[in-house]
Amino acid sequence: MRNLLNLLVTLLVFWIGNQYFNQYISISDTKTLILATVLMFVISLIYGLLLTISFVSIVVGIGCLTTPLLIAASLVLTPIKLLLLDKYLSGFDIHGFWTYVILTIVLSIFTVKVKSKSE
Template sequence: MRSILNALITFAVFWVSSNYFSEHVHIDSTKTMILATCFMVVISYLFTWLFVISLLAISVGVGCVTSVILFIIGLVLTPVKLWLLSAYLPGFEVSGFWTYVILSVILNVFKIRSRTKQKDGDKS
């Protein structure tokens, strides 16, 4: 359910940025917007699985190096995903470094994350 909501939020951010900030973000059609949203979700899943495999590899001594690298890459992954979409998806264009940064911040701020479980003693 959380994935579907995140995909809808991504779609909404793309739609708003395309309609209201068309000089910075240009998306040709709704089909391109749906494809861009799907690619963002797929790339996020792939990165999540890479990170899980990396954490599991710590037990054999390999994951220590790759986990740190993947964590650092995770901080800059959203702008990279946007750049890949802009470079390889026809009809999806983002112009300017600051547009990538602002879109990344907006996408990460509105992303729905899982809640941590409360301990029995915590009622707050």
């Protein structure tokens, strides 16, 4: 359920950016909008899988090296995803450094996190 909400939030952020801030972010058509959203979602799932594998591999000793690197990468993961979409997805264009910064902040604020239950 959390992943579906994150997918919808990303779709909404991209759509609002395209509709109201089209001088900073431009998406050519609905197909590109949906493809960009799905690619952001897939990259996040792959990162989550890598992080899980890294945590599990701590027992073997390899995770002690990979886990800190993946945690550090999480700080810049959203801008990297946006940069990859801008570079490789035709019809998806982000204009300017500050647009990356603002999109990263907006996507981070509206990303749904799982609350842990305190006992």
